[in-house]
Amino acid sequence: MIAEFGQVSLILALVLAVLLATLPLYGAYRGSDTLMRLAPSLVIGHFVFLAAAYVALSVAFLNHDFSIANVALNSNLLLPWYYRLTAVWGSHEGSLLLWMLMLGGWMLAVVAFSRTLPREFLTRLLSVMGIVSIGFLLFTLLTSNPFDRILPGPTDGQDLNPLLQDPGMIVHPPLLYMGYVGFAVAFGFAIAGLLGGKVERDWVRWARPWTLAAWSFLTAGIALGSWWAYYELGWGGWWFWDPVENASFIPWLVGTALLHSQAVTEKRGSFPAWTVLLSIAAFSMSLLGTFLVRSGVLTSVHAFAHDPDRGLFILIFMAVITGAALLLYALRAPRIMTGPGFDWMSRETMLLINNVFFAVSAAMVLLGTLYPLLVEFMGWGQISVGPPYFGAMFILLMTPIVILLPLGPFTRWKQDEVMRLLRPLAASAAVAIVLGLIISAALGAWNLRAITGWIGGIWVMAGAVAWAVRQWRGTRSGLALHQWGMTLAHFGVGVFLIGVAMVESMTFERDMRIAPGQTVEAAGYEFTLHEVAQVKGPNWRAEEARFTVNRNDREVARMNPQKRLYHRGGQVMTQVALRPGITRDLYIAMGEELDPASGAWSIRIHIKPFVRWIWGGAALMTLGGLISAGDRRYWRRRRAESRRADTAEVPA
Amino acid sequence: MTSVQGSMRFQGSGFRVQGWLRSALMVFAGLLLSGLVAASAIEPFPFDDEVQEQRFRSLAEEIRCTVCQNQSLADSDAPLAQDLRRQLFAMLQDGRSDMEIRMFMVDRYGDFVLYRPPLAGHTILLWGGPIVLLLIALGSTIVIVRRRRKVL
Amino acid sequence: MIRMLLPLIVFAGLLVLLIFGLRTADQREIVQSPLVGKPVPEITLPGLNDPETTYSTAELIGEPYIINVWGSWCWACREEHPYIDRLGREAGVPLVGFNWKDEREDALRWLNRFGDSWSFHMVDFEGRAAIDLGVYGAPETYLVDHRGVIQHKHIGPIDATVFEDLMRRIVQMRAEADS
Numbered sequence: 001m002i003a004e005f006g007q008v009s010l011i012l013a014l015v016l017a018v019l020l021a022t023l024p025l026y027g028a029y030r031g032s033d034t035l036m037r038l039a040p041s042l043v044i045g046h047f048v049f050l051a052a053a054y055v056a057l058s059v060a061f062l063n064h065d066f067s068i069a070n071v072a073l074n075s076n077l078l079l080p081w082y083y084r085l086t087a088v089w090g091s092h093e094g095s096l097l098l099w100m101l102m103l104g105g106w107m108l109a110v111v112a113f114s115r116t117l118p119r120e121f122l123t124r125l126l127s128v129m130g131i132v133s134i135g136f137l138l139f140t141l142l143t144s145n146p147f148d149r150i151l152p153g154p155t156d157g158q159d160l161n162p163l164l165q166d167p168g169m170i171v172h173p174p175l176l177y178m179g180y181v182g183f184a185v186a187f188g189f190a191i192a193g194l195l196g197g198k199v200e201r202d203w204v205r206w207a208r209p210w211t212l213a214a215w216s217f218l219t220a221g222i223a224l225g226s227w228w229a230y231y232e233l234g235w236g237g238w239w240f241w242d243p244v245e246n247a248s249f250i251p252w253l254v255g256t257a258l259l260h261s262q263a264v265t266e267k268r269g270s271f272p273a274w275t276v277l278l279s280i281a282a283f284s285m286s287l288l289g290t291f292l293v294r295s296g297v298l299t300s301v302h303a304f305a306h307d308p309d310r311g312l313f314i315l316i317f318m319a320v321i322t323g324a325a326l327l328l329y330a331l332r333a334p335r336i337m338t339g340p341g342f343d344w345m346s347r348e349t350m351l352l353i354n355n356v357f358f359a360v361s362a363a364m365v366l367l368g369t370l371y372p373l374l375v376e377f378m379g380w381g382q383i384s385v386g387p388p389y390f391g392a393m394f395i396l397l398m399t400p401i402v403i404l405l406p407l408g409p410f411t412r413w414k415q416d417e418v419m420r421l422l423r424p425l426a427a428s429a430a431v432a433i434v435l436g437l438i439i440s441a442a443l444g445a446w447n448l449r450a451i452t453g454w455i456g457g458i459w460v461m462a463g464a465v466a467w468a469v470r471q472w473r474g475t476r477s478g479l480a481l482h483q484w485g486m487t488l489a490h491f492g493v494g495v496f497l498i499g500v501a502m503v504e505s506m507t508f509e510r511d512m513r514i515a516p517g518q519t520v521e522a523a524g525y526e527f528t529l530h531e532v533a534q535v536k537g538p539n540w541r542a543e544e545a546r547f548t549v550n551r552n553d554r555e556v557a558r559m560n561p562q563k564r565l566y567h568r569g570g571q572v573m574t575q576v577a578l579r580p581g582i583t584r585d586l587y588i589a590m591g592e593e594l595d596p597a598s599g600a601w602s603i604r605i606h607i608k609p610f611v612r613w614i615w616g617g618a619a620l621m622t623l624g625g626l627i628s629a630g631d632r633r634y635w636r637r638r639r640a641e642s643r644r645a646d647t648a649e650v651p652a
Numbered sequence: 653m654t655s656v657q658g659s660m661r662f663q664g665s666g667f668r669v670q671g672w673l674r675s676a677l678m679v680f681a682g683l684l685l686s687g688l689v690a691a692s693a694i695e696p697f698p699f700d701d702e703v704q705e706q707r708f709r710s711l712a713e714e715i716r717c718t719v720c721q722n723q724s725l726a727d728s729d730a731p732l733a734q735d736l737r738r739q740l741f742a743m744l745q746d747g748r749s750d751m752e753i754r755m756f757m758v759d760r761y762g763d764f765v766l767y768r769p770p771l772a773g774h775t776i777l778l779w780g781g782p783i784v785l786l787l788i789a790l791g792s793t794i795v796i797v798r799r800r801r802k803v804l
Numbered sequence: 805m806i807r808m809l810l811p812l813i814v815f816a817g818l819l820v821l822l823i824f825g826l827r828t829a830d831q832r833e834i835v836q837s838p839l840v841g842k843p844v845p846e847i848t849l850p851g852l853n854d855p856e857t858t859y860s861t862a863e864l865i866g867e868p869y870i871i872n873v874w875g876s877w878c879w880a881c882r883e884e885h886p887y888i889d890r891l892g893r894e895a896g897v898p899l900v901g902f903n904w905k906d907e908r909e910d911a912l913r914w915l916n917r918f919g920d921s922w923s924f925h926m927v928d929f930e931g932r933a934a935i936d937l938g939v940y941g942a943p944e945t946y947l948v949d950h951r952g953v954i955q956h957k958h959i960g961p962i963d964a965t966v967f968e969d970l971m972r973r974i975v976q977m978r979a980e981a982d983s
Contacts, residue, residue: 075899162663243722280811288818291822295826295829296824299721299832306827310828311829327812329808330812331808333808340803340804341803342800343797344801352796352797357786360786362783363781363782367777367778370821371775371777373821373825374710374714374821375775376832381763381776381836382762382764382836384765385767386714386767386768387767388714389769389778389779393782455658509709510705511694511695511697513696592694603694719940719941735857735934739935758838761835761837761938761940762841764835772840
């Protein structure tokens with residue numbers, strides 16, 4: 001019953017989405033208030049049915065309803081209840097359901113928080129999002145129905161992939177999807193703006209908090225994914241430039257460019273067409289990411305099951321959505337006004353340069369990810385593009401960003417002088433160089449990457465702080481929320497930079513052979529293996545190595561890495577032992593038993609300096625984005641503005 | 653049982669447990685699921701010195717494992733990756749240069765094994781594309797700012 | 805107007821590429837060997853039934869032959885075994901077994917159970933020679949012509965379609981060798 005209930009809910013959600021995409025839009029076109037008024041109610045109904053479908057699947061998982069194929073394949077009787085709940089999004093079908101629930105949630109939020117938008121605009125925005133929802137609902141119902149039955153159902157299910165039986169995996173996909181789907185709001189704003197042909201400055205201001213929120217979720221989602229890969233895959237890496245990672249990184253890069261271009265468009269009215277294009281691109285890249293992950297077009301470590309039919313569907317969907325949006329852009333964008341002038345040295349130029357580098361970086365990652373396809377398409381053979389390419393190119397493209405970042409906020413709009421900038425930042429630069437050299441020397445990290453990482457990181461952090469301090473002194477009221485947010489996010493970039501530089505240049509990593517009773521030395525730490533014991537979990541058993549770690553004859557940690565065998569699927573997984581720290585992580589992964597007689601095992605020890613700073617920096621960026629999104633200036637006085645927007649037509 | 657882990661681990665977060673078994677990859681299922689070849693990416697090699705160990709690691713990281721989804725030799729625990737690592741180690745011990753080792757792999761498995769594609773006719777767009785794009789973008793920036801200065 | 809259409813044009817190009825990618829996704833699982841069209845590397849290995857004898861690819865030059873990579877641990881090898889039988893009977897050229905990363909006892913037991921249609925076997929326990937041959941999985945089947953050049957490589961188990969294709973190529977190789 002529960003499956004049919006879910007199924008019907010999905011179909012009803014589809015019906016409402018179709019109504020939402022047509023009636024109110026027509027109403028906005030004809031100026032019919034009655035039809036436009038339908039939109040908010042339809043959005044609410046749409047969300048309710050999506051939520052009902054989602055709850056239905058969750059209940060099926062909780063109740064072990066193995067007659068539903070999706071449950072049978074991704075859960076079993078031994079799986080603890082909390083993983084049964086998260087198993088809902090462990091599969092392709094279930095994760096789509098979560099995706100749609102979030103889209104419905106974002107639409108609901110738009111209705112809740114944007115009541116003061118001009119009605120026509122709000123209607124168009126919701127209708128555009130309704131169109132997006134239709135695509136995903138059709139996709140789910142036609143190619144990936146989570147409620148498909150297998151009758152008679154098996155008595156027990158398979159298993160949720162053990163890699164997903166982990167707290168990090170509980171939150172990673174939802175956050176990532178929040179980010180992807182959130183860009184649909186920015187997309188909706190852009191299309192509604194193009195459809196309406198109204199003054200862009202207003203809708204860009206309204207779109208900003210939504211874009212900031214989506215970007216923050218995406219940042220957090222990517223960071224969590226990286227953290228999860230770090231401790232769960234057992235390779236100790238934090239970023240692999242795998243196609244699936246790139247699929248989430250491209251929208252992030254475009255989204256970052258979008259945030260900064262929105263700032264110019266909102267404040268000065270410049271580059272509106274570019275902002276529209278980036279809004280379309282950010283969401284299109286999210287769709288492309290979905291396609292890459294779910295179609296099996298690219299070989300990746302963490303792709304969903306191959307299915308060319310699904311791939312084809314997303315491709316058609318993407319062609320329709322993005323194609324229509326770009327066509328609309330081509331038709332309408334020239335009418336968009338250009339805004340006032342500015343000088344070489346100005347905030348506008350700075351943000352333009354920011355956009356150049358972020359957009360080119362996004363293009364680079366896209367090119368690298370798809371290049372193997374292109375080579376094959378041209379019949380030039382088979383090649384791989386991997387971390388060495390992306391790493392080198394990315395450093396090349398991001399170095400100017402790091403150098404210029406602290407200058408941006410200091411620069412005045414319209415016109416500024418170089419000397420005015422250099423004075424406050426000279427101190428930051430001096431601090432960065434001196435402190436960077438001292439710290440690198442003190443840590444023994446005397447190599448180019450570590451030194452430039454420290455200098456660059458401190459330069460960015462000091463620049464952010466210097467700006468906040470000056471702003472604080474200059475204005476009585478202190479910093480506005482969005483200024484706090486920006487400072488925090490920029491500071492986070494510095495933290496991130498230091499983490500990356502230290503991990504990439506100073507990681508200790510070695511595969512060793514060790515028997516119980518033996519001690520091995522690694523970068524000043526002594527690892528002693530006491531025993532390898534058998535332990536049991538709810539749905540697995542494991543061999544667990546018991547280590548103590550000493551430094552200067554003092555015990556600093558006890559670490560117990562495991563090698564688990566999951567009963568149901570028979571998969572063997574390494575469970576690494578981690579001792580996190582602000583300046584270093586200790587990390588042990590078990591390999592194989594090498595010699596049963598002596599009980600010797602192969603193990604891998606990593607010592608990762610400052611690795612937490614990578615995710616710490618990302619956390620600061622996330623927080624900064626969310627704080628900015630909460631600034632009242634994006635939300636208040638909307639009524640007055642919306643009246644203005646109604647009357648102000650575009651100069652032809 | 654030992655190498656089931658092989659297969660599972662290089663499926664990464666194998667969302668595809670089911671689909672995978674059914675898919676064209678069935679070809680390699682025999683290899684991956686075999687219980688006879690114990691395999692692991694974690695292997696202590698007796699390196700001569702740190703320099704050699706460093707060279708080993710960076711080479712293993714930039715050579716792609718051909719049977720895996722998308723993994724380097726360093727990360728993969730497929731049996732073939734294990735053999736290739738052993739070969740890599742032997743060649744280092746032999747005193748072969750990094751270039752010779754890369755050529756050795758390319759001769760046998762093709763350009764596909766290099767994560768750092770060589771600069772050649774068919775990769776010119778890959779390496780040059782972003783640079784050209786950057787130059788175009790910076791050029792446009794100059795044009796835009798010049799134009800905007802006039803209306804200042 | 806053209807400038808405004810540029811994003812759409814780029815996007816259309818992207819779509820074409822992705823459609824192509826989707827259609828060839830299955831083929832992309834298989835990495836083409838650069839050794840096809842090149843002389844087979846000289847490999848000298850001991851036999852399976854006769855460990856004292858060594859076999860070398862150098863001795864085989866002069867007539868076309870087939871190399872089939874297999875192992876007793878390999879499921880798909882069991883799957884293709886009926887076609888290996890037929891190849892052994894119908895191809896009319898030597899069918900060389902390349903026993904890869906196996907244990908001698910297991911391999912012999914496997915042959916006992918399923919039948920041995922190969923002309924003889926070379927044993928590569930270490931997997932070193934397999935690297936020279938560019939092997940990356942079992943089963944794999946190579947067709948080598950009378951000049952000792954690898955003409956074709958099939959990756960994965962042989963099924964009815966593949967068998968027909970292989971036979972066609974073998975007949976052609978034999979004709980070339982005779983002329």
